Amino acid sequence: MSRYSKLFFTMLVVAVCGCQNYDELSKNQNVLTSAPPSLILPGVIEHMNNENAWSGKQGSMSAAQFFVSTYDYYGTNNYDQAPFTKGTDNFEYTEVLQNVVQMELEARKGASTDLNPYSALGKFFKAYYFNIMSQKLGDVPLSQALQGANGKTPEYDTQKNVYIQILKWLDEANADLASIIATGNPNCVGSYCKSIAGDEFMGNSLAGWQKIVNTFTLRVLISLSKKENDADLKIKDKFAAIIGNPATYPVMESLEDNLQYKYNASYNNYPKNPTSQGRDAQRENVASAFLNVTTALNDPRTFIAATPAPNEIQAGKSFTDYAAYVGAPAGLSMSDLGNNAQGGKYSFINALRYYADFAGSKAEPAIIIGYPELCFNIAEGLNRGWASGDAEDWYVKGITASMEHFGIVDGSDITVGNNLSTVIYGTVMNISVTDYLNQSSVQYKDGADGLEQILTQKYIAFWQNSNWEAFFNQRRTGVPAFSTGVGNGNGNKIAVRWQYPVAEAATNAKNYNAAVQRQFSGSDDLDGVLWILQ
Secondary structure, eight states: OOHHHHHHHHHOOOSOSOSTTHHHHHHOTTSOOOOOHHHHHHHHHHGGGOGGGGSSSSSHHHHTTSEEEOOGGGOOOOTTSTTSSOOOSSOTTHHHHHHHHHHHHHHHHHHSSSOSHHHHHHHHHHHHHHHHHHHHHSSBOOTTTSSGGGGSSOOOBOHHHHHHHHHHHHHHHHHHHHHHHHHOOTTOOSSSSSOOOOOTTTTTOHHHHHHHHHHHHHHHHHHTGGGTTOTTTOHHHHHHHHHHOTTTSOOOOSGGGOEEEOOOSSSSOOSSOHHHHHHHHHHEEEBHHHHHHHHHTTOTHHHHHBOOOHHHHHTTOOTTOGGGOOOBOTTSOHHHHHHHHHTTOSOBBOHHHHSSOTTOTTSOOEEEEOHHHHHHHHHHHHHTTSSSSOHHHHHHHHHHHHHHHTTOOTTEEEEEEOTTSSOEEEEEEEEOHHHHHTSTTTSOOSHHHHHHHHHHHHHHHTTTOSTTHHHHHHHHHOOSOOOOSGGGOGGGSOOOSOOOOTTHHHHSHHHHHHHHHHHHTTOOOTTOOOGGGO
16 A cells, blocks of 8 residues: 555545444544545555454464464464454444445545446445454444444344345446446446546456456355355355356456455565564464364475474474474463474474565465455355356366465475574475375365365465455364364354454444344353354
8 A cells, every 4th residue: 555545544534334433523623524536445455454364363364273372472372362352442344434435425426426436346345344244243233334423323234134235235346347347337427437546456457356346256155155045145046147157247267366465665564574573483383273284285385384393303304294394283272382382393484485574575465355265165166066067177276276376386496494594494396286186185076075175275275365264264164173272262162253342332232232132142252153154
């Protein structure tokens, strides 16, 4: 994000969403009340890469058991701590949703119609952010939430109704973008009719955004797999329509279509960089949930993610031996994790790749919505029988695309060092993706075994990207197995959901209590099972 985009995103907080800050904001003479949609758009997109979620401590990557903190001063692995518990005044993404609504209002002024590119993207962004909120919380205010002063105490929409609206927004966004791209929007008079500006991610490409909309729709449909027979959601029909009609529903075709975030050394440093290396590189280990999977499959992404465990090297194992890579179980107590990590028993994060510089130039870009996940989502839907097609073909495409995203192709070499980049063990030479795919353990199997393979490979592909999707997918499917125990907190269990904002019980008590009673028998706790998981 440029410094100007960041400035406008910070300043443009227009009071159009139900929250207790409304009166204060409405009186603030310093708050902007108008701005071109091209200046609002970058901040809306930027927020999709929720920076706090990339931390290995209480963020999406630790929740998905990719990283494990092994020193409590720098954070624990408990699921009963932030961000899962109450602690904010407003619903997450309130501010960015305010900006989405304002972007739509400004575009409507300039285009004199709701059929314009910014409004089409506005529908997608609302679907994206409400999806994350509902995945975390369950029922959320939606239909009454974006109404300014009239939405200060909104009712909570049921999770089913939230997803009916999300899928409606996505279908409308696809149709609007298709119409604008095909016709040039001839009935639109004024500015903002045919194109967008300010898009630093997709180069202002409406065709690129249409692919993102439909790729994301498949993510949403897959996330609703436990409701595949719901007559109102029509999940199977919607999935089959997208798969069967690429002209109407174009999706991503390669890594080039990824919506992804690139860090830079000037304004947005890579989260793991030389400043944090001396701390995090010694205090965060790669988790057993990840390494147990990759080492069992002789997966070269092991060398991308991790360093060999010091004890294994000292015992004589080669850095090329998958058995030298040992993950830390997140369920252990912090004292056990700390002692074991300091004793050299666990693998650390690949410092040569992830702590190289402030721009993250050695690391892969951070995918927000990407082609590898799309391949696995299609493979999963086909495996489940939602449409006709070759699940194995999409499964192989997903693995190959994930490897390529991490820079691995046939003939690749990967240099392996220690956790501080002070020792170079050597280079894993001439890696063969073809040989990997030909292993009996990787070759696709039909039925339930094939589904587990798809889910396992999707999990590996989520390493360091796609925000909370790895956690959401594991929660939905149980694949792969996560480590549980005292280190998880929450009664030695992994939390299922986030708690509602603390202020809701006081400022919107009637609707908050009704939602909690309806879903969780009156207890707003971390173990309440969401409707989409039932």
